[in-house]
Amino acid sequence: MNAPMPAVVQRDTPQALLLALAERFEKQFSQAMAVREQHGRDESAFTHVPPPACVVFAQSTTDVRDAVRLAAEHHVPVIPFGVGSSLEGHLLAVQGGISIDVSRMNNVLEINAEDLTVTVQPGVTRMAVNAAVKDMGLFFPIDPGADASIGGMAATRASGTNAVRYGTMKENVLALEVVTADGGVARTGTRAKKSSAGYDLTRLMVGSEGTLGVITEVTLKLYPLPEAVSAAVCSFPSIEAAVQTTIQIIQMGVPIARCEFMDKKSVAMVNKHAQLTLREEAMLLMEFHGSPASVAEQAAVVQEIAGDMGGQAFEWATTPEERTKLWTARHNAYFAAIQSRPGCRAISTDTCVPISQLAHCLLDSVKEADASGIPYFLLGHVGDGNFHFGYLIDPDDSEERAKAEQLNEWLVARALRLGGTCTGEHGIGLHKIDFLKAEAGEAAVDMMRAIKQALDPHNIMNPGKIFSMPG
Amino acid sequence: MNAPMPAVVQRDTPQALLLALAERFEKQFSQAMAVREQHGRDESAFTHVPPPACVVFAQSTTDVRDAVRLAAEHHVPVIPFGVGSSLEGHLLAVQGGISIDVSRMNNVLEINAEDLTVTVQPGVTRMAVNAAVKDMGLFFPIDPGADASIGGMAATRASGTNAVRYGTMKENVLALEVVTADGGVARTGTRAKKSSAGYDLTRLMVGSEGTLGVITEVTLKLYPLPEAVSAAVCSFPSIEAAVQTTIQIIQMGVPIARCEFMDKKSVAMVNKHAQLTLREEAMLLMEFHGSPASVAEQAAVVQEIAGDMGGQAFEWATTPEERTKLWTARHNAYFAAIQSRPGCRAISTDTCVPISQLAHCLLDSVKEADASGIPYFLLGHVGDGNFHFGYLIDPDDSEERAKAEQLNEWLVARALRLGGTCTGEHGIGLHKIDFLKAEAGEAAVDMMRAIKQALDPHNIMNPGKIFSMPG
Numbered sequence: 001m002n003a004p005m006p007a008v009v010q011r012d013t014p015q016a017l018l019l020a021l022a023e024r025f026e027k028q029f030s031q032a033m034a035v036r037e038q039h040g041r042d043e044s045a046f047t048h049v050p051p052p053a054c055v056v057f058a059q060s061t062t063d064v065r066d067a068v069r070l071a072a073e074h075h076v077p078v079i080p081f082g083v084g085s086s087l088e089g090h091l092l093a094v095q096g097g098i099s100i101d102v103s104r105m106n107n108v109l110e111i112n113a114e115d116l117t118v119t120v121q122p123g124v125t126r127m128a129v130n131a132a133v134k135d136m137g138l139f140f141p142i143d144p145g146a147d148a149s150i151g152g153m154a155a156t157r158a159s160g161t162n163a164v165r166y167g168t169m170k171e172n173v174l175a176l177e178v179v180t181a182d183g184g185v186a187r188t189g190t191r192a193k194k195s196s197a198g199y200d201l202t203r204l205m206v207g208s209e210g211t212l213g214v215i216t217e218v219t220l221k222l223y224p225l226p227e228a229v230s231a232a233v234c235s236f237p238s239i240e241a242a243v244q245t246t247i248q249i250i251q252m253g254v255p256i257a258r259c260e261f262m263d264k265k266s267v268a269m270v271n272k273h274a275q276l277t278l279r280e281e282a283m284l285l286m287e288f289h290g291s292p293a294s295v296a297e298q299a300a301v302v303q304e305i306a307g308d309m310g311g312q313a314f315e316w317a318t319t320p321e322e323r324t325k326l327w328t329a330r331h332n333a334y335f336a337a338i339q340s341r342p343g344c345r346a347i348s349t350d351t352c353v354p355i356s357q358l359a360h361c362l363l364d365s366v367k368e369a370d371a372s373g374i375p376y377f378l379l380g381h382v383g384d385g386n387f388h389f390g391y392l393i394d395p396d397d398s399e400e401r402a403k404a405e406q407l408n409e410w411l412v413a414r415a416l417r418l419g420g421t422c423t424g425e426h427g428i429g430l431h432k433i434d435f436l437k438a439e440a441g442e443a444a445v446d447m448m449r450a451i452k453q454a455l456d457p458h459n460i461m462n463p464g465k466i467f468s469m470p471g
Numbered sequence: 472m473n474a475p476m477p478a479v480v481q482r483d484t485p486q487a488l489l490l491a492l493a494e495r496f497e498k499q500f501s502q503a504m505a506v507r508e509q510h511g512r513d514e515s516a517f518t519h520v521p522p523p524a525c526v527v528f529a530q531s532t533t534d535v536r537d538a539v540r541l542a543a544e545h546h547v548p549v550i551p552f553g554v555g556s557s558l559e560g561h562l563l564a565v566q567g568g569i570s571i572d573v574s575r576m577n578n579v580l581e582i583n584a585e586d587l588t589v590t591v592q593p594g595v596t597r598m599a600v601n602a603a604v605k606d607m608g609l610f611f612p613i614d615p616g617a618d619a620s621i622g623g624m625a626a627t628r629a630s631g632t633n634a635v636r637y638g639t640m641k642e643n644v645l646a647l648e649v650v651t652a653d654g655g656v657a658r659t660g661t662r663a664k665k666s667s668a669g670y671d672l673t674r675l676m677v678g679s680e681g682t683l684g685v686i687t688e689v690t691l692k693l694y695p696l697p698e699a700v701s702a703a704v705c706s707f708p709s710i711e712a713a714v715q716t717t718i719q720i721i722q723m724g725v726p727i728a729r730c731e732f733m734d735k736k737s738v739a740m741v742n743k744h745a746q747l748t749l750r751e752e753a754m755l756l757m758e759f760h761g762s763p764a765s766v767a768e769q770a771a772v773v774q775e776i777a778g779d780m781g782g783q784a785f786e787w788a789t790t791p792e793e794r795t796k797l798w799t800a801r802h803n804a805y806f807a808a809i810q811s812r813p814g815c816r817a818i819s820t821d822t823c824v825p826i827s828q829l830a831h832c833l834l835d836s837v838k839e840a841d842a843s844g845i846p847y848f849l850l851g852h853v854g855d856g857n858f859h860f861g862y863l864i865d866p867d868d869s870e871e872r873a874k875a876e877q878l879n880e881w882l883v884a885r886a887l888r889l890g891g892t893c894t895g896e897h898g899i900g901l902h903k904i905d906f907l908k909a910e911a912g913e914a915a916v917d918m919m920r921a922i923k924q925a926l927d928p929h930n931i932m933n934p935g936k937i938f939s940m941p942g
Contacts, residue, residue: 096863114722114827157667168665170674171642186914192823193855194639195892196628196678198899198907198937199919203641203674207667251585253695255726289656294765356585384664421666428669431610436669447926448670454925455918466669 007464010096013053017074021056021098024066025432028057039079039099042086043146043334045345046430047395051078052093057101061177061185061216067100068214068460069183075458080210082123082149086347088429090156090209094464100214102151109133109217117174117191119219122151129220138222141166141257144425145331151215156427157207163329164250164383165257165289166223168425173206177217181456189220209427210462212455226289230299231258231317231326234306235281239263239366239378241309242282243359246382248305250355254298258287258327259383263366266333266377273336274329279313284382285330287323330379337377337390344375344392347404351415352386352424361418362387365411372403386424412438428466436467480934481567484524488545491525492569495537499528510550510570512618513557513803516816517901518866523550523564526721528572532648532656532687538571539685539931540654543556546929551681553594553620557821559900561627561680565935571685573622579603580688587661588645590690593622600691609693615896616805622686627898628678635721635854636728636760637694639896640882644677648688652927660937662690675922680898681933683926697760702729702788702797703769705777706752710734710837710849712780713753714830717777717853721826725769729798730854734837737804737848737896744807750784755853756801775796808848808861815846815863818875822886823857823895832889833858836882843874857895885908887932899937907938 022029029037031054034042040051053076056067071078077097084091093099105121106128112118113136120129123146129140143160144152152158159168166172175189188201205212236242239261246259261284262270268280284306288298303314317323329336338346351442354360362380369376369389380387390413391404412422412435422428437445445467452459452469459469493500501507502525513521524547529535542549548568548702555562562571576592577599583589584607591600596618600611613624614631623629625647629637637643644730646660659672676683707713712731733741738751755777759769774785788794800807824832833851840847840860851858860882862875883893883906893899893906908916916938921931923940930940 102878112825112827114718116722117825133565157671159665163497163665167642170665170671180914180918184914184917186918187912188915190887190892190910191890192857192886192895194630194634194641194823194857194895196894196896196898197820197892197903198678198916199683199922200628200641200671200674200678201911201915201918203671204922207669207671212670221521224722226724247585251695253697290765291768293768294761297762297764325726329486350667352665354583354586354588354662355664356583367847375800386663386665414660415663419662421661421663421668423667424663424665425667427667432668439661439668440672441658443651443655445654446673447651447657447671447672448689448926451922453671454921 004167008049008094010050011077013076013096014074017070017076018054019228020070021054021067025056028059032047039081039091039101039132040093042089042091044082044087044089044429044431045347045393045395046089046092049092049094049430050281052097053098055099055101057104059104060148061179064100064179064214064216065183065185068179072181072183072458077460077463078214079462080151080214080314082152083125083146085146085148085152086156086429087426088431090427090429090465092430094430103149111136111192113138115191116222117219118222118252119217120150122149122215122218124150126150126153133222135192137225139225140220142169142172145334149216152267154206154215154218155208155210155363155426159425161258161260161381163381164259165255167423169206170203172221173202173218174221176202176205176215178205178213178214179216181461198400209429209465210460211452213464228292229289229323230295231287232299232314233278233316234284234311235279237310240283240288240363242284242361243309243362243382245284245306245309245311247355247358249302250383252301254301256286256298256302256383257289258285259283260330261382261387263378266337266379268339269336269377270329270333273332276329285326289364310425333377333379334390337392341375341392344458345395346392347408348426349389349408349411350426351411351420353415353418354385355385357418357420358382358385361414364414365389368407368410372407374400374404384424430465433467472911479520479565481521481866482548484547484567485545488541488547490526491541492525492538498528499530501526510552510562510572511564513555513560513562515558515560515902516672516818516864516866517560517563520563520565521876523568523570526572528575531577531725532650535571535650535685535687536654538569539650541933542569543652543654543929546858546931548931548934549685550933551622553623553687554596554617555620555898556617556623557627558897559902560937561898562902563901565901574620577664582607582920583662584609586662587693588690589693590688591621593620593686593689595621597621597624606692608696610696611691611693613640613643616802621689625677625686625689626679626681628896630896632731632852634852635730636726637681640677641674643692644689645692646690647673647676647686649676650683650687651684652932657821680900680936682923682936683932696858699763699766700758700760700794701766702758702794703770703785705782705785706750707754708781710753711830711834712782714833716755716777716780716782716855718826718829720773721770721854724771727757727769727773727854728760729756731756731801732851732858733804733851734849737808740807740848741800741804742809744803744810747800756797763774804850808863812846812863814865816866817861817863818879819897820860820879820882821894822882822891823855824886824889825889826856828854828889828891831858832885833886836860839881845871845875855895900938904938
């Protein structure tokens with residue numbers, strides 16, 4: 001079903017374009033091989049794709065617009081680049097072209113504390129947003145593992161550990177500024193909390209993976225820091241017990257803020273990497289937000305459910321330092337896993353299923369992974385029905401790669417049969433193009449292609465991602 | 472800025488098409504003038520638009536598909552019809568064509584209580600959804616005033632009194648089935664809680680007002696019925712005091728479920744219509760959902776804030792019967808207002824602004840409305856920054872109509888200056904086409920037109936709504 005390596009169809013980058021970019025951008029322009037290579041890879045397991053022809057370091061919307069206009073004149077691809085933390089090959093120059101690095105567009109433009117909104121440039125990272133608003137008693141909850149850029153998070157419809165309560169980028173982006181394929185600048189949405197004003201271009205751009213435009217400004221929702229926070233870890237005798245506990249928590253309507261699963265192997269990797277002493281068993285990491293009374297009440301309900309399921313050793317992280325240590329360890333789990341096998345790359349799965357199907361889906365896939373002999377970790381935003389196997393492969397071992405891709409295919413096919421999706425939060429990129437066809441069907445993918453053709457007729461915006469275009 | 476009456480550009484409906492529809496649909500087809508007229512109007516203040524050429528009563532996706540295919544062959548418009556409760560002229564056949572009435576597609580197809588999802592046909596109303604899931608301890612929160620159809624609510628990105636806590640149709644539609652302009656059937660989304668699988672076609676269809684396809688199936692999120700519910704009304708010495716109370720409630724992060732404002736005039740109209748004895752002053756109607764302890768805590772915080780703002784006569788509606796009476800009265804406020812001036816039509820405003828701008832925006836517009844001498848009511852989903860003036864005009868008095876349109880224009884211009892939107896939940900329809908241009912800008916409207924052109928090249932899906940198409 002899925003091609004393990006991307007089709008590379010390099011388009012020519014004319015010398016005239018490179019000269020024009022060099023003249024316009026001077027020191028913000030680079031053709032140095034090291035710079036190009038750094039911009040031609042990400043955290044995906046794809047290797048051996050040639051880098052982009054050059055890199056433009058944009059510092060403003062005008063910079064992005066001018067780079068896109070020059071590229072458009074020559075029908076040459078542009079690929080937006082934030083911090084390079086994509087897991088699905090979004091940044092790879094499979095059709096050549098220009099990488100537009102927006103990491104220097106890192107200003108927090110406007111904080112409206114009263115309205116619980118903030119407007120940032122796309123290169124601001126999620127942690128930088130939080131640093132900027134913390135003193136106002138506010139926070140921004142969306143937290144993929146990496147300290148990703150807000151532009152990249154919007155482009156991939158990212159989420160993370162808080163999504164079970166606070167939603168994903170889909171729910172938390174209010175407005176965008178976007179440079180379109182013809183070098184125009186469009187604004188979508190407003191700072192109002194809701195709107196029925198025409199097509200939801202904001203939601204169309206969120207998750208479009210750079211294929212419809214370059215995001216140059218993002219207005220986000222913020223939340224008041226909860227009055228009380230408490231976090232806990234709880235070990236379970238089996239994966240199933242942990243998952244069943246989660247299902248009951250959600251079905252009871254407990255407004256849990258985080259409900260994360262780690263399997264035994266992941267806990268061991270995290271212990272080693274972060275020098276922790278967590279019990280090396282299936283585990284839930286949970287967090288509760290609210291008033292002191294509400295947090296105590298949520299915790300009591302959850303503790304009772306967990307107890308009924310054989311959960312043991314409910315341990316509380318009560319101080320901010322303990323909590324930070326715990327969640328940092330969780331966020332670094334991916335990197336802990338990568339380091340557990342030197343030289344490996346992770347093929348990361350990202351299926352998300354209706355929660356009633358979660359235990360079934362997980363357990364069957366664990367059996368297959370165990371039987372394969374490939375080292376792996378298993379993490380899950382299980383409160384959302386979303387989980388990640390990471391198959392730790394030697395990228396040069398084609399047999400291992402094929403085995404891991406096979407496991408992923410089985411898993412995706414299972415998730416789709418159960419009413420789920422092939423990707424909860426990482427995006428399609430290069431890796432899941434065939435899965436998208438299986439999931440959405442030809443009619444829906446044809447609608448996507450028609451939209452792409454309408455908004456980017458020369459197919460210059462991050463081409464080759466999400467779906468292939470004819471011609 | 473805004474044309475008060477829609478441009479009517481009737482397209483021809485060929486006899487061959489009418490014959491083909493009559494043959495295919497037999498008793499599900501009508502050309503009777505009374506039926507056509509009933510399908511050619513809605514709750515908007517527009518009158519004098521000729522009705523559609525005929526009505527097809529669809530009973531299945533296949534019916535819708537066949538009607539669209541026949542219409543597409545002849546390049547004749549199709550207009551989906553649910554219960555006819557649009558306030559913005561969505562249902563008016565300004566370019567002629569076929570009304571596809573989906574009210575007989577009223578089956579609840581699948582309830583997945585464990586996953587908190589339900590899949591319905593588009594003619595199921597919001598109250599019918601709730602009746603179907605209540606015994607399972609679940610509810611669907613989105614509640615526009617009318618008992619609207621789920622298809623219509625999705626098409627207009629509707630919300631209502633619960634949106635401050637539970638979001639709008641944007642947040643609560645998981646998946647759709649849609650008949651496209653070429654008579655294809657596309658599925659968008661899955662039952663998984665989140666997904667990053669390609670363009671968010673679900674969100675593109677939600678709020679597209681029938682201009683991109685006919686919605687034939689909707690999968691919605693459900694919520695566990697809260698363990699405890701309490702509702703209260705509180706009177707205030709001024710509009711400003713009520714609004715400031717709301718602002719503080721939101722900024723404190725109180726998870727209030729409903730926070731509705733009624734002005735003195737609206738309370739009087741509601742009292743008369745529903746035979747209630749509410750104090751005829753500016754008023755907040757509030758509801759709290761949660762555990763008993765959490766509800767008590769929220770109520771205590773809110774009562775303290777209200778007290779500081781001069782709020783008086785905090786009255787609790789503790790029994791389900793009292794609450795139902797209160798919210799039914801609120802939902803019927805629009806109809807109560809219409810009945811207060813026999814023969815009138817309401818021109819309803821729908822601006823939504825960042826909450827810090829709410830008091831300012833409201834008060835200036837109240838001054839203008841008072842000065843105009845036109846009878847009006849003022850209601851607001853103020854927790855979201857969204858409010859409705861209803862100017863009660865004699866539809867045949869062009870001077871009154873012009874005055875009311877002028878008030879609306881001033882209000883929209885003010886809301887846009889303050890970072891808001893011309894429509895929080897009613898949609899653009901015929902009435903706000905020029906406002907959309909002012910709000911979104913040419914670049915964004917051009918993107919919308921390009922999408923429309925790509926997905927509906929012959930402009931047959933509810934043409935003339937949201938924006939005008941060239942040619």
